[in-house]
Amino acid sequence: MTPADLSLTVLHAVRRAVGEGALGERARVPERVKVERPRPGGRGDWATNAALQLSREAGMEPLGVARVLVPRIAEAEGIARVEITGPGFLNITLADRGGHALVREVLTRGRRYGHGTTLQGRAFRLSHPDHVRAVVLAGAVGDLLRAQGADVTDVTDAADVPDVPDSGSAARAETVARAETVARAETVARAETGARAETVALHPLPVTHDVRALGPDAARWALLRPAAHDRALAPDGLLVQSEANPLFTVRYAHARARALLRNAAQLGIGAAYEEEVDAPRLLTVLGDHPAVLEAAARHRAPDRVARHLEATADAFLGFQHTVLPLGDEKPSAAHRSRLALAEAAGTVLAGGLALLGISAPDYL
Structure with a gap:
C-alpha cells in the first residue's frame, strides 16, 4: 500500500465517520489527509494527524476523534493495526510490511511507480518568465503534476521560449509524448477547464551562466537540483565522473543496477523476490518514493525528487556488493531476491530521472 493509497483509506474512514454522524453535525470531510513516517515516539509504518485536523470543526478533543477513526481505519484491507499516540496521532501498521509487496x-509499475491520482480532476496553468531556468522548471513541475493525475497548461508563448537543454533519451521522449497528448486534450477542453484552472506562478532565480555547454542532462540537473529560490548550480564539477558529483552518482547507481542484471543473466540467475532481504535503508527509500513525488508535485519542487534520488543511489551503492555470489558461493534464493531489489532500485532511479528530463543510461 503506497502513501497515496493509505491517505485515501484514511479519507474513506473519515467520510464514513462524518456520514454516520459519529463526529457531530459540523464536521466536514477534508480534501485530503496527510500521512508520513512516524516521528520520534511514534509507532508502526505511517502516521497521520487527521484527528487533530478534524477536531475543531467536530467540536471534539483530538483523542475523541482518533478513537472514532481507529476501528474504521483498522478494518480496511491491508491494515494490521492502528494505535493512538500523543495528543491524537494515528499510527498505522500495514499488514504486509516486508519487501515482497514493495x-x-x-x-509491475516500472518507471511509473509513484505516479498517482491524488490531483486527478484538478487543472493548473503554469505562468513563468521566459528565461531558461523558468522554462526548465515549468517543464519539470508540469510533468510532476501530470504524474499525480492533474491537467496542466503552460501559458508561456512558445515563440518566446529560449533554447532549452533537452535530453534525447527514450525516457524523456516518452515524457514529452505524454505531455503532448495531454496538451492536445487540454486544447479541446480549454473553454471548460480555463475557468477552473489554478494559476501557478513560477519565479526561480535566473541562471547567471550559460548552462548549454554542460549538455542537456547536467544542465537540467544544475537548474533543478537547487530549490527555485536558490541559485542554480555552478558548472564546476557537474561533468566530473566521481562520487563528488551527485548527478554522476545517481546515474552510476542506475547503470550498476543494470549491470548486475546483465552479470546475473550470464550466471543463470533471475530476479525474484523470494525471501526477505536485510536492506532496511534501501527498502525505506524505495517505499518513500511515491510520497516524495506527491510532495514534489504539490510544492512545485523538483529539487525534492533530486535529493531523494541521491538518497536512493547512496542506499543502493551501499547494498550492491551483496547481490551476486562471491567466490565459490552457489546462487540461491537470497541472491535472486537481492537481484530483484537491485532491479527495483534501478527502476526508481530511472523513473525519477525521467521526471526531471534527465537520461538514465545503462552504461557509464
Whole structure:
C-alpha cells in the first residue's frame, strides 16, 4: 500500500465517520489527509494527524476523534493495526510490511511507480518568465503534476521560449509524448477547464551562466537540483565522473543496477523476490518514493525528487556488493531476491530521472 493509497483509506474512514454522524453535525470531510513516517515516539509504518485536523470543526478533543477513526481505519484491507499516540496521532501498521509487496509493485509499475491520482480532476496553468531556468522548471513541475493525475497548461508563448537543454533519451521522449497528448486534450477542453484552472506562478532565480555547454542532462540537473529560490548550480564539477558529483552518482547507481542484471543473466540467475532481504535503508527509500513525488508535485519542487534520488543511489551503492555470489558461493534464493531489489532500485532511479528530463543510461 503506497502513501497515496493509505491517505485515501484514511479519507474513506473519515467520510464514513462524518456520514454516520459519529463526529457531530459540523464536521466536514477534508480534501485530503496527510500521512508520513512516524516521528520520534511514534509507532508502526505511517502516521497521520487527521484527528487533530478534524477536531475543531467536530467540536471534539483530538483523542475523541482518533478513537472514532481507529476501528474504521483498522478494518480496511491491508491494515494490521492502528494505535493512538500523543495528543491524537494515528499510527498505522500495514499488514504486509516486508519487501515482497514493495518490490512487486515497483517492478509491475516500472518507471511509473509513484505516479498517482491524488490531483486527478484538478487543472493548473503554469505562468513563468521566459528565461531558461523558468522554462526548465515549468517543464519539470508540469510533468510532476501530470504524474499525480492533474491537467496542466503552460501559458508561456512558445515563440518566446529560449533554447532549452533537452535530453534525447527514450525516457524523456516518452515524457514529452505524454505531455503532448495531454496538451492536445487540454486544447479541446480549454473553454471548460480555463475557468477552473489554478494559476501557478513560477519565479526561480535566473541562471547567471550559460548552462548549454554542460549538455542537456547536467544542465537540467544544475537548474533543478537547487530549490527555485536558490541559485542554480555552478558548472564546476557537474561533468566530473566521481562520487563528488551527485548527478554522476545517481546515474552510476542506475547503470550498476543494470549491470548486475546483465552479470546475473550470464550466471543463470533471475530476479525474484523470494525471501526477505536485510536492506532496511534501501527498502525505506524505495517505499518513500511515491510520497516524495506527491510532495514534489504539490510544492512545485523538483529539487525534492533530486535529493531523494541521491538518497536512493547512496542506499543502493551501499547494498550492491551483496547481490551476486562471491567466490565459490552457489546462487540461491537470497541472491535472486537481492537481484530483484537491485532491479527495483534501478527502476526508481530511472523513473525519477525521467521526471526531471534527465537520461538514465545503462552504461557509464
